[in-house]
Amino acid sequence: MGYVKKEGSSWYFVAELGVDPLTGKRKRKKQRGFKTKKDAEKALALIEAEVFKGTYFEPSSIYFKDHLCEWFKVKKNSINIQTAQVYENYMNNRIIPVLGHVQLSQLTPMLLQNYVNDLKEEGLASSTIKKIYNIIKGSLDYAVNMELLLSNPAKKIQLPKDKKKEMTVWDIDEIKAFLKVASRDRLYPAFHLAITTGMRRGEILGLRWKDVDLDKGVLYVRQTLSKDGKKFLSGAKTDSSVRSIKLSNETIAVLKKHKARVAKEKLKCGPDYVDYDLVICTSKGTPVNPENLKRTFERLIKEAKVPKIRFHDLRHTHATMLLAQGVHAKVISERLGHSNIKTTLDIYSHVLPNMQEEAANQIDALLSKSN
Template sequence: MTKTKQPAMKDGIIKRGSTYSYVVRERDPETRRTKPRWVGGFRTREDAKRARDKARNDVHRGTYVPPKDLTVGDWLDRWITGHAVELKPSTVASYRRCIDLYLKPKLGHLQVQGLSPSTLSGVFRDMGMAGGRNGKALSARSVEYTRAVLRKAMADAVVERVVEVNPVTGSKSPRKQGKPKHVTWTGTQQRTFIEAATESRWWIVWALALATGMRRGELCGLEWSHIDLDAATLSVERSATQIGTEIVTTDTKNHENRPVALDPYTVTALRAWRKQQAAERLQWGPAYTVSDLVFTWESGARVRPHYLTTQFVADQDGRGLPRMTLHGARHSHATTLLREGVPVHIVSKRLGHRDPSVTLNVYADAIPEDDTRAVDVFTRAVWGA
């Protein structure tokens, strides 16, 4: 019986067929023992030698990332499952939607360790051109959000030694076509809407949204214990998010409670609403759903965030106003204050922004007349005219 001659190995490199392979000893992090791993597919001996030298150097420095047969789709599934416990349910739902709609269809079949900035730049470019529904263009904001989710996932892949470097760093996303323009209402338009919308059960929600700039989830999570009508203040402490049919209550977006002062009109409106709610509780008796929530149905059942979004638009019918989303009430509040000269840091606190720079970045175009106002102030201060 003739023995098959084994290919000769030299300096840890061997030729198998038409390609070269090298061997490196990996250290098991638990047992601290080493074991050999063969890595192949190199076109020349020199290519294999360079890869071998780098691998051995990385092993010595403790930065070695062993080759893994892991797809992007598998890694994203593993990543979101492992990090769900530390993220808000709404964030997890948003990440999962981004992964399922955009990342897995475009990248899921690729090897994690085969990703490169140039490859990703091409994918993000294609998303911007035809990554939306029915092959339509996907907004630059959506592409950037998708890129941000992948960047987070790959940053954790670096930490877990799945990849050596984050391939999203250095990739390019489509050029933004300026900042998105927010539809807002003037003070007069806000008053017109509130006075006309009192026929709707939820006019009090619209009034508070316009008066405070609170987010939809914050409105739905607001409790009477958070409001001091005598002091004309409320504290934004909780946020309610709808995920499918389930409503989840969590901390606010930046995990901070913030006080918000109320105007006399809104205080009066809230007092009337509390009396109405108390009367409904008596009328329903034992069937009433008891809670401390400010905004409920006649039965005490909580109102769903998605419903408020739809109803706010419906309540605008026939008012002759620019069509605006519920989140537009937040923009309207901020824009009104900034145009009337309220300092940015005060507006930032009312909105719950982490830093006034966020407010400036979003609403810089809300105060186009400021330069003229600055000249007027300077003239009066210096020249007395």
């Protein structure tokens, strides 16, 4: 049985928690700091009731930084290398410096809410805050599964919401103006692929000739180049990103011409050529650094005198262009490598009102024909 005793001017209790199955020793819990005997007795009674019902949970004293490291050892086996690097960066630079010294059991909803509020006041984008939150929530879900916590305090906090930024894409005239200027550049096929296939930058820079079937007009996304341009990653961003994409006749012609050019460069370079079988590569066969592609893209934008957009916006331009032409969202979702059609519709919902209007016009046209 537990007991209550006075210590100086305050009271404490000692509760019997049963026998540790691993050591065979009796487990006790001591808690100090009660102002009155009645307060200590009340707290003791609550714990004894939980022990009797088998619902008592002993909070973990492990520090959050140590728990994060343990969780990450498990988590990184289920995510790709680039995502793991992003997680590690947020953990080391954002989470651990502020919350790492806090014991796991002391992470309250209020503490985490204040942490999120501070990130917002610091000026971080809501999308960045959400990524940091997902790491914290995921690690605490793991703590609950490992019976280190009774519940996840992160589930009770509210994340800030920003107004959705308007997506910047090119229209057909702007696409043609850019491609006309870019066609004179050695990296033209990269920009052409981005616009006509919707591939991500890393997917384009990791594309190999063996993954392109020019006879059937299909390419397969099976390898990507890392963001720093230093290594190839097998697969793609997600499982659904490993996919096949049907090529237009114009894209096939561009790739055939480019392949002949690469073959000449390889012959000219001789033994100095490093053959990674890349579609988009330097004149010596090595991978094109993503930052170099970005700089070339920005230079060509200025030359073409079209609105400035990011390279990734070429992917959005591709999707928007197809939606505006009435291509089914399911087909676009498959071309982009989205996990489901809902993702596609959520991202490109700004195009749908125009499609609704077009649908209504088509109905009018059909009905007028039948009269």
